[in-house]
Amino acid sequence: MQQQEPPADEDAKTWSGRFSEPVAELVKRYTASVGVDKRLAEFDIQGSLAHARMLHAVGVLSKNDLADIERGMAGILDEIRQGKFVWSIDLEDVHLNIEKRLTDLVGDAGKRLHTGRSRNDQVATDIRLYLRAAIDETLALIAGFQARLVDLADQNIDTVMPGFTHLQVAQPVSFAHHLMAYYEMLRRDASRFSDCRKRLNLLPLGAGALAGTTFPIDRERVAKELSFDGVCENSLDAVSDRDFAIEFCACAALIMTHLSRLSEELILWMNPRFGFIRLADRFCTGSSMMPQKKNPDVPELVRGKTGRVNGHLVGLLTLMKGQPLAYNKDNQEDKEPLFDTVDTLGATLRIYADMVGGITVDKAAMRRAAMEGHATATDLADYLVKKGLPFREAHEVVARAVRRAAEKGVDLAQLDLEDLRQFSELIGADVIDKLSLEGSLAARDHIGGTAPKQVRAAIARARRRLNGH
Numbered sequence: 001m002q003q004q005e006p007p008a009d010e011d012a013k014t015w016s017g018r019f020s021e022p023v024a025e026l027v028k029r030y031t032a033s034v035g036v037d038k039r040l041a042e043f044d045i046q047g048s049l050a051h052a053r054m055l056h057a058v059g060v061l062s063k064n065d066l067a068d069i070e071r072g073m074a075g076i077l078d079e080i081r082q083g084k085f086v087w088s089i090d091l092e093d094v095h096l097n098i099e100k101r102l103t104d105l106v107g108d109a110g111k112r113l114h115t116g117r118s119r120n121d122q123v124a125t126d127i128r129l130y131l132r133a134a135i136d137e138t139l140a141l142i143a144g145f146q147a148r149l150v151d152l153a154d155q156n157i158d159t160v161m162p163g164f165t166h167l168q169v170a171q172p173v174s175f176a177h178h179l180m181a182y183y184e185m186l187r188r189d190a191s192r193f194s195d196c197r198k199r200l201n202l203l204p205l206g207a208g209a210l211a212g213t214t215f216p217i218d219r220e221r222v223a224k225e226l227s228f229d230g231v232c233e234n235s236l237d238a239v240s241d242r243d244f245a246i247e248f249c250a251c252a253a254l255i256m257t258h259l260s261r262l263s264e265e266l267i268l269w270m271n272p273r274f275g276f277i278r279l280a281d282r283f284c285t286g287s288s289m290m291p292q293k294k295n296p297d298v299p300e301l302v303r304g305k306t307g308r309v310n311g312h313l314v315g316l317l318t319l320m321k322g323q324p325l326a327y328n329k330d331n332q333e334d335k336e337p338l339f340d341t342v343d344t345l346g347a348t349l350r351i352y353a354d355m356v357g358g359i360t361v362d363k364a365a366m367r368r369a370a371m372e373g374h375a376t377a378t379d380l381a382d383y384l385v386k387k388g389l390p391f392r393e394a395h396e397v398v399a400r401a402v403r404r405a406a407e408k409g410v411d412l413a414q415l416d417l418e419d420l421r422q423f424s425e426l427i428g429a430d431v432i433d434k435l436s437l438e439g440s441l442a443a444r445d446h447i448g449g450t451a452p453k454q455v456r457a458a459i460a461r462a463r464r465r466l467n468g469h
Contacts, residue, residue, distance in 0.1 A: 028089060028090060028092075029089065031092065031329070031332075032089045032092050032093070033092065033093045033094075033332050033335065034087050034088070034089060034091065034092060034093050034094055034097055035087075035089070036335050036336055036339065037093055037094045037123070037126075037335050038087055038094045038097070039130070039339060040094050040123075040126040040127065040130055041080050041085075041094050041098065042077065042080065043125075043126045043129035043130045043133075044094055044095060044098055044122070044126045045073050045076065045077055045098065046129060046226065047122065047125045047126055047129060047205060047226065048069075048073065048098070048113060048122075049069070049070065049073055050205075050222045050225040050226050051113070051116075051117060051205060051222060052065075052066055052069045052070070052113055053066065053221075053225065054217060054218050054221050054222045054225075055112075055113075055115060055116065055215075055217075057218060057221060058215075058216050058217060058218055059216075060115055060116065060215055060216070060217075061112060061115070064109070065108075065109040065112055066109075068106035068107070068109035068110075069102065069106065069109050069110065069113055071105075071106065072101075072102045072105040072106040072109070072110060073102065075105055076098055076101050076102060076105070079101075085097075085101070088100075093119070093123075094126075095119050095122055095123065095126075096119075099113065099114065115215060116206075116208070116213045116215035116217050117205060117206070117208065117213070118207075118208045118209035118210075118239070120207070120208070120209050120210065120239040120326070120327040121204045121205050121206065121207040121208055121209075121235075121238060121239050122205065124204035124205075124207075124238060124239055124241070125203065125204050125205040125226075127244075127245065127334075127335070127338070128200050128201070128202075128203075128204065128228075128244060129226065131200055131244060131245065131248055131338070131342075132197060132200060132201060134248075134342045134346075135193050135194075135196060135197045135200075135248070136197075137346065138193055138342075138345060138346065138349070139190055139193055139194065141346060141349035141350060141353070142186055142189060142190045142193070142255070142349060143190070143466055144349075144353050145186065145349050145352055145353040145356070146183050146186050146187070146190075146462070146466060147353075147466055148353045148354075148356045148357045149179050149180070149182055149183050149186070149356055150180075150183060150459055150462045150463060150466070151357070152176075152179055152356055152357075152359060152361075153175075153176035153177075153179040153180050153183070153455070153459055154176065154459050155176075155361075156174070156175040156176045156179070156361055156363070157174055157176045157452050157455050157456055157459070158174070158452055159174065159175040159176065159361060159363045159366055159367075160172050160173075160174065160175070160366060160367050160370050160437045160438070160441065161173060161174075161175045161178065161276065161366035161367075161369065161370055162366075162369050162370045162372070162373060162375055163178070163375075163450075168373065169369075169370075169372060169373025169374070169375050170373075170375065171375055171376070171378055171379075171440065172370045172375045172376065172437045172440045172441055172450075173441070173450045174441055174450050174452060174455050175361065175363075175366060176455045176459065177450040177455050177458075180455065180458050180459065180462070182258065182262055183462055185255075185258040186255070186258065187465070189251065189254060189255040189258065192251045192254065193248075193251050196244065196247045196248055196251055198229070199243070199244060199247065200244035200247075200248075201227075201228050201229045202223075202228055202229060202230050202231060202232045203219060203222060203223040203226065203228040203230070203231045203232060204231075204232045204238035204239060204241075205219065205222055206219035206222065206231065206235075206238075207232060207235035207236075207238035207239050208235060208239075209239065209326075209327070210235060210236055210239055210240075210325075210326035210327060211235055211236075212235045219231045235326075236325045236326045237325075239326050239327045240323065240325055240326040240327050240328070240331070242316065242319075242320055242331060242334050245316060245334055245338045246313070246316045246317060246320065248338070248341070248342075249309070249312050249313040249316055249337065249338065249341050250313055252309050252312075252313075252341045252342075252344075252345045253306075253309050253310045253312075253313045255345065256302075256305065256306040256309045256310070256344075256345065256348065257306055257310075259302050259306065259348060259349075259352060260302055260303045260306040262299075262352075263299035263300070263302040263303050264299075264303065266279065266296060266299045266359075267296050267299050267300065270294075270296050274365070274369065275362055275365040276361070276362055276365055276366050276369070277359050277360060277361055277362065278359070278360040278362070279294075279296055279298075279299075279355065279358065279359060280355070280358030280359075280360075281294070282358070283296070283297070283298045283351075283354075283355045283358065284296055284297060284298070285297045298351060298355055299355075302348055302352070305344050305348060308340075308344060309341050309344055309345065311337075312337035312338070312340060312341045313341075315337045316334060316337055316338070319331070319333055319334060367437065370437055371411050371413070371414075371437070372411060373411075374402045374405060374406075374411055374412040374413075375411075375413075375437070375440070376412060376413050376434075376435045376436070376437070376439075376440045377398050377401075377402055377412055378398075379434050379435055379439070379440045379443065380394075380398045380401065380412065380420075380431065380434070380435060381394040381395055381397075381398045382394075382434075382443075383427075383431055383434045384397060384398070384424060384426055384427070387426040388426070389424070389426060397423045397424045398412075398423075400423050401415065401419075401420060401423045404419060404422075404423075412435065413435040413436065413437075417429060417431070417432070
């Protein structure tokens with residue numbers, strides 16, 4: 001079924017009977033969306049078939065017409081999948097391109113398909129079908145990335161690193177505990193996408209152009225066939241709503257922000273001044289001038305693409321902010337930012353899962369860094385409080401001890417017992433274990449804490465969730 005390019009005036013057979021002159025070529029190029037929305041083709045066919053079967057069920061479409069439409073759509077779907085379908089800018093969008101081809105293949109039955117619907121409710125349905133599939137894929141990609149994070153964490157439960165606030169050494173933490181913080185962010189991200197899916201999974205088809213239709217349609221039947229949870233209950237809202245697209249982009253902006261934060265840390269950790277990790281060579285590039293360079297291009301580009309996705313969110317919000325009810329041509333501009341967000345997020349999650357799986361950890365470098373900056377100072381303060389000293393007094397004692405350690409050029413934990421006792425007689429020999437890195441970690445033995453026991457429990461919970469339990 002090789003298709004021929006339609007003549008330039010074919011659009012006159014779709015809607016232009018009201019007009020006395022054809023659309024200018026410049027206007028055609030400016031208003032056409034087929035170059036962008038043709039990715040909706042399979043969803044458009046899916047929705048059209050459900051609509052046709054409903055029309056037959058309510059007595060609007062004959063059995064023969066339905067059979068012709070189903071046969072024609074099967075042929076069109078095959079052409080599209082094989083790359084043989086010829087898209088025409090003269091037919092404006094994906095809907096008219098498919099309808100015209102259907103009419104070429106099956107005649108008048110193709111012309112009857114559009115009974116009881118408008119391109120307004122048609123495109124709203126197509127986008128929801130497309131985005132629902134995109135969310136399902138995104139959730140699977142998030143789970144795959146989480147699994148890689150959990151695997152890396154499982155290998156580093158006893159790996160000690162400095163935890164930071166203000167990018168200054170604060171307290172020792174398990175590297176696994178640090179990684180599991182991103183697992184939790186991703187868990188919230190997955191929850192947001194799941195919620196977004198619930199709200200978008202309502203059928204707009206049947207709303208017509210804006211006010212419904214005079215034909216005896218059965219919207220619930222179409223919703224059931226297309227696996228929607230129900231129907232949009234106001235026709236004006238059904239055709240003009242793009243909340244679901246904005247919400248998806250908001251969810252995407254948040255997860256990209258999380259990935260951008262992790263990217264910044266990977267970039268810092270890979271710097272020789274840190275030396276905490278090495279990224280696999282396949283995720284890095286070199287310099288055309290400096291032969292020693294190994295640049296973390298993938299994390300850097302994730303940071304950059306986060307700004308791009310954030311911009312798409314702002315763009316969609318701006319697109320909708322001044323629109324009156326109901327559908328307006330402005331909404332044609334919803335697809336490019338939405339589609340690019342879907343593509344960017346999917347590619348980022350795929351590459352990140354692979355990249356995290358190829359991280360090499362320098363445990364010794366992390367431990368050396370944790371021994372700098374007096375990371376166990378809070379542990380000494382807690383020790384004194386447990387001996388009966390008020391916390392504010394304990395805080396002052398430890399601050400003086402830290403100053404002494406800095407003067408001697410050593411870490412607080414490296415001061416001997418005699419030095420420490422100069423600041424408080426409450427300090428005994430048992431303080432040595434408290435000031436060790438392992439002692440500091442082990443002391444935080446509560447849910448959410450960095451104690452190895454608690455980190456193992458968190459990893460076990462994560463694995464159960466990822467396995468659906």
